[in-house]
Amino acid sequence: GQQLNQSPQSMFIQEGEDVSMNCTSSSIFNTWLWYKQEPGEGPVLLIALYKAGELTSNGRLTAQFGITRKDSFLNISASIPSDVGIYFCAGQVKTSYDKVIFGPGTSLSVIP
Amino acid sequence: DVKVTQSSRYLVKRTGEKVFLECVQDMDHENMFWYRQDPGLGLRLIYFSYDVKMKEKGDIPEGYSVSREKKERFSLILESASTNQTSMYLCASSFQAGARTDTQYFGPGTRLTVL
Numbered sequence: 627g628q629q630l631n632q633s634p635q636s637m638f639i640q641e642g643e644d645v646s647m648n649c650t651s652s653s654i655f656n657t658w659l660w661y662k663q664e665p666g667e668g669p670v671l672l673i674a675l676y677k678a679g680e681l682t683s684n685g686r687l688t689a690q691f692g693i694t695r696k697d698s699f700l701n702i703s704a705s706i707p708s709d710v711g712i713y714f715c716a717g718q719v720k721t722s723y724d725k726v727i728f729g730p731g732t733s734l735s736v737i738p
Numbered sequence: 739d740v741k742v743t744q745s746s747r748y749l750v751k752r753t754g755e756k757v758f759l760e761c762v763q764d765m766d767h768e769n770m771f772w773y774r775q776d777p778g779l780g781l782r783l784i785y786f787s788y789d790v791k792m793k794e795k796g797d798i799p800e801g802y803s804v805s806r807e808k809k810e811r812f813s814l815i816l817e818s819a820s821t822n823q824t825s826m827y828l829c830a831s832s833f834q835a836g837a838r839t840d841t842q843y844f845g846p847g848t849r850l851t852v853l
Contacts (some may be wrong), residue, residue: 630780659841668742668828668844669781714780726842728773728781 629653630729632715638735645702647732649715657718658691658698659726664711672713673700707736741765742845744829750851757816759848761829768834770812771842772796772804775826787812788834819852826850 630651639645649658657676661669673684675691675698682689688701698715712731719725745760761770769788773781773796783796785804793804801823805813812831816823826849830842 635778661844666747666846668830668846670844671841674841726783730778730780 630715630717630727632713632729632732634732635730636733636735638737639705641705641707641736641738643705645705645709645734646699647713647734648697648699649717649729650697651717652696653717653719654695655717655719655727656695658689659716659718660687660689660698660700661714661716661728662711663714663731669714702734705734705736707738710734710736742829742831742843744827744845744848746848747846748849748851750853751816751819752853753820755816755819755852757819757850757852759814759816759827759829759850761812761814761831761845762810763812763829763831763843764810765831765833765843766809767831767843768809769832769842770806771830771832772802772812772814773828773830774798775828775847781828784814819850821852824850824852 632649659674660672663669673689678695679693680691686703712733714731715729716726742763751757771786772784775781782798784802787793787806803815826847828847829845832842
C-alpha cells in the first residue's frame, strides 16, 4: 500500500538553528500537508501544498511540493523552544474519498 | 475557529469491556474520521463517515465499529477491548466542498489504556 517515509526520525537542535526535514513516497500524491503535534494535543495543520513545485511559507516555516509529486520538505528557520513537537507529513490522494496518508513523524527537540 | 472535542482525554478499561469514544465538532463538517496513533507508525485511519448514518472502513477497522446518528457527533466503539487496542485515538473532521475535501481538523485525542 501507499506509505510515507520521514527523515530524520528525531532531531535535537540548539535554539536559533535552522531545521530541515523531508518526506518521501513511492506513490504520487495530489496534495501534501504538514502537521505539527504538541504534547497532549491533536495535530494542527501548518502548511498545505496543492501543486507540484509549489513553495509555500507560513512565518518561519517553508514547505515545498516536490516536482515528482512523490516528496516534500519542511524547513523551519531560527528555531525557538515552542517549535518542539512531532511534525507529520501527509499525502492526499483521490480514491472513493480524499484519502490522507500520514508519515510516522519527525520528533523535534529544541535546546534553549 | 473549528472546534473538535473528544469526550475523555484519558481512559483506562479492562480487557473485554465495551468502550465508547465520543467526538463532537461544531463547524457543520460533513466528514468525520477516527485514527489511532502509535509511536513510529504515525496516524492510521480506522473508520470515517461522510454523512449521517454513513460509514466507511479505513485501513485498520478490525475490532472497531462506529456510529454517526447526528452530523456533529461520531462515536468509535470497541465491542470487546483488548490490550493491543491500547493507543492514542484521534478524531478529525473536514468540510466537503463539492468534489474536493478540505483540510482535516483534529481533536486533542483520547489516550486509552486497556489492562
